[in-house]
Amino acid sequence: MDISSVQRLLPPGWLESAEQRRNLAACGIAVLLLCAAALVYLTGGTRYAYLHTIYLPIILAAVVFKIPGGVLAGVAAGLLVGPFMPIDTATGQAQQAVNWLSRLAAFMVVGAFTGWVAGRLMEQIRSLRWSITHDVDTGLPNRHALSEALRPMLASAEGHGSAQLLMLRIENLNEILNTLGYPVSQALLRAVAQRLEEVTPDGSRVYQVDADRLAALVPAGPWDARSLARDVLSAMRRSVPAGGVNVHASVGLGVAELHDAEGDPDALIRRADIALYAGLQRGARFAVYDIAADRTSRENLALVGEVLDSIREEQFILHYQPKLNLANGKIEGVEALVRWQHPVRGMVPPGDFIPQVESTDLILPLSRWVIEAAIRQQAEWHASGLKLTMAVNLSVTNLYDESLLKDVRALLKAYGLRAESLEFEVTESAIMADPVRALEALRAVRDLGIHLSIDDFGTGYSSLSYLHEIPADIVKIDRSFVTRMNDNEKVGRIVESTIALSHYLNMAVVAEGVSNRRHLDTVAAYGCDAAQGFLIARPMEASAIEDWLKKADWPRPEDTASIGPVWSQSAGF
Template sequence: MTGFTNLMRSSLKARLIATFLGLLLVVQLAGFSALRASLASHAQQELPARLDVGDRVLHSLLSQRAQKLTDGARLLAADYGFREAIHSKDTDTIVSALENHGRRIGATRVALYDTALTLQASTGTHLETLGPLAARLSGRVMRPGNAIDSTTSEIGLLSGQPYQFVMVPIKAPVVVGWVMMGFPIGERLVSDMQALAAVQVTLLTRSPDSPVWQVKLSSLPSETNDGLSLHGWQSVPADARMVSVTANGEEFGVHPRWLTADSDNGSVLALTSLSVDAATRVPHDLQVALLATTVISCLVFGIGSSLTAHRMITPLNQLAAAADRLGAGDYATPIGDDDRRDEIGQLSQSFERMRISVSAQKEEILKLAYWDTLTGLPNRAQFRDAVSSAIATAQKHSDTQGASGRGSVAVLMLDLDRFKHVNDVLGYRFGDLLLMQVAQRLAQHAVRGGDMVARLGGDEFAILLRNGDAELAQTVAQRIASAFDAPLTLEEHTVDMGAGIGMACWPQHASDADMLLSRAEVAMYSAKHRSAGALMYDPTIDAASAQTLSLLTEMRQAVSDHQLRLYLQPKLSLSTGAVVGAEALVRWQHPQRGLVPPMQFIPFAEQTGFIRVLTMWIFEEAARHWRTLHAEGLMITLSVNLSTRDLLDQDLPQKFDALLVKHQVPAEALCLEITESAIMDDPQRAQATLDKLSALGFKLSIDDFGTGYSSLAYLKRLPVDELKIDQSFVKSMQADPDDAKIVRSTIDLAHNLGLTVVAEGVENARVWDMLRELNCDQAQGYHMGKPMPADAFANWSVGWLTQHRPVDVVSAFMLH
């Protein structure tokens, strides 16, 4: 069974054949059931009629026998010698005559009665019990209106056996006696009934003193007769056509006929019956024919189904094989049979269209995966494969030639100078034109046949020198520098372009392709950092890189282990001398290296993006300390610096607002400082972030004003409240009149725009006085106070107020 189930699950052909054969069997069973139902309905209609016919045949047979007995009795009654013997009372002659006539017609019981119905002579025994029967028969003959020579018959029991009796008068010429003849009812009646009416006959008798019916003769088996005899026939109406009786587990239709009902010597009941089950049963020859038809139909359907399934499954198997080929990456072999126009043909054609589409998409994907769409050069993935292949070839060459034939591979990686500036100034379209011209120059001037130029991404290019060593790499680098000596022309614009170039060789600097590319990239970034033009890889460069990786790990640990410290540098009012604010700065208290200066980790944090973590730490610490200072009665504004990466974070306002709610600090208590360069890197996104921060209530300040590439139009649109003059101008304004003019102009510009002006780098009293004369609002610098731990700021403020009496002391305790 399990094997068949598995076959059905795994084979569509087997399921199709099974389905067809199953449908055929269902149809055959439905037809057979309909035939059975029709036969049953026909039998229910036909059985009563057949039983009526059987009853009439029974009645006719009994009538014919009665007539035969009557004729025999009349011959005896008309016999002269018999009448003489009666007249002379010759008993022997009378008995002899009775026996002879009875034997002649088959009557086993013959009797002579006088006119008083007294038995005078007889053949057989127990005839003396038939007195009542004789009286009834003679009474019927002598009934008024009947002819004197008429006869009558009746069924009666004699010694428990059924007999058919007739009685005729003996006339000479008046009635001088009566002759009765009895004919036993036996198997002959049963055989005649089956021959003439094709029905079953059962004769039941019951003695007067017993309620039990006895079966005297029957054409049915004894087990069935027992069931018939137990039926309650007394309650069946006399005119019932058919009674349904179950005997021996089989249903019969029975027509009862009372031959003698409750006479003095018992009752006789004749039952004509037919089997309902046999009548509704499908004939054997029809069953054989149906079975043969079913077997032949199954064979025909099986063969037809197999051929049909084969025609369906074969193309499906071909499509499955084609799908396997597609799955294995074979998109070149065509699929399908164009000659088919059915659903399978349509499916095959759909597969073929899919193959063509997937093949085209694969080619496009491979092109995108291995080629740069802008320049047409190989991309990083193809370049890496080419480097791996070149190394494998060189390694194989070294293995076959020995040390004397040792091969080498060189990789040059270059990054264009000032490319972002070109994009910002001229736009991305000109940037794309620039990259295409660079690709052309590299392909024309920098490589030999068999070498490869690739664009790795952005403004990075790479060159593979097969069988190239360090000397050849240096030569190619010089050719690249020479190629960039001539300016690039972009429509009406002329652009001077240079590049930082890093070089690495296999096997001197790396053991595999990934390491070779990595070290060439390290050399390239080192060359750009040192402005060295071209630089060959050196292990000391990797040491610096390892230190950088270590620094990032240590910075993460510094945040989690609370190694960072918040420092505050005071900001004072130039008009009153009051402490009005402070700039929040971060210091790193390293457990081994001590206090790490900001310049040793802040630039790296900005480069790696970790500056966002530091900004959130500084902001939360500033909010917490402002809360403490406010509780001590010091009303100041704390300034927090934001980097370019912070401004590009669109979720920054929500993060700051959550921290304000956490520490219950108003937004007006904090001033956010941003540099000009941070704004100009992406002015639209920066302004969107600043607008959100301003809407929350933060004060905004532009830090290091005058050192960037600021646009007055952006300055006008930005929601800033404060402008900080860079300390490079403030420190030298005492000695350099030009710087003093720049400071004055900046102050006037800020005031005209409604901004507060803060001067950084105030390191002596003379600069303080000059700024005060120029109406600068606030000052910050070492002259007033260096950056100090936040916990020491409150004490410093008290000391400052004690030593320097401000013009309006009350203003020192007001929120500026």
């Protein structure tokens, strides 16, 4: 009878439970004990070497049943080769009591010690196996456990259903860690995980995939991603008891559906992460994974690796957008804007590579190239009689580059330009990311004589306590305000009051995004100093700037004395 025949005779699942396996092991150990005793007897008795075979079932019993099993097997072995087992079967010589009792004691000690060692080893193994699939501090299932749970789902039909992965990030966890300590932060993670499990549908399971991120694997059902996200966010608005204190957890959510994974658990986790951070970048509390946006993002990220080679191969060029002086109608300056003439993708717009480059140290060599190219072009214009100021954008990384000002000073000297002819534009959000450090860097720029402007003003979160300290000469009002000011009274009031406040602080004001005649006349009526936008001119190459300036056909503001501020007649202003 072969093994398959035996398997057919046994009932299905006969060895699935732990109790059944232990019973089978006990039977096997008993058989081994009897066989070992029989071997001792048949080979001549206890005086011969085959006596040591009795240790095998004792050790096996200790491994399977720990100390109790080892001791019990030791007693059984001691009795089997004890009073009834002769020293020599040929002569029938019996054992003395002291011999077999000492042997029984030795068997019990071996069984007990082996059981203790086996128990400790099994505890360590269980601990290691548990730590592979759980976070040691919070006790929550971890990323590995999530991947293992996803594999069968993705391999089955369920993976093609509406099952979803919710990725939750506790944004203020670092602050809580630094303020209230590590135990409270871990207690917060456990409490948020519990609340997440309570608010998600039955059958959902929560995992900790990173130090500040939790994931909820939600089974297929009639619910949709947006309603789930709203329920979770609503539940998280309530304070969470953690470590004896009530804590508010500020969270963001990203959602990906299982069909987005393409059969790969790690891909699904990564895409839920992408959705999470895409939402946070837009200022939204949750977002659903968008494969089209992700594909574009990956393509743009791949471009970053080509930046250094592209600088060496002179694939980058500068376009220049004029700025119109609203007081005299003259073009007195331009802003240098980088463009990428990619050999494969053609002209790459800055929005496709600048954000990714700014997040790396590659912004340093790119900015240096832009500054040098802009200064070189400005020197050529000055030599030909075009006295235009040049504005160049800087990132927060450039602000903290200690060697930048030294290099700029050398460039200005080499090209014979005054520092006052150069202007650095720094975004409001870059300044406010670290105001104290940024102000120190900006003062160093200002001390050199270079003009400073606050770019995209109104889109960040500037505090008035810092605004009056920023050593800026110019405030640039973001296009998002300029394009809406004629249709929205509150936006119009913001633009007008920003211009007034900037003037009180001895700063000039440039309106960005001026795209029609109404925009131009309105900002002029508000007292704005300069305007920039497609109505005046689109960014163009240096040669085109020269031709355009010769034609001098750009729009100029009308006589705006009678227009007045658009909203000044409203009550309460």
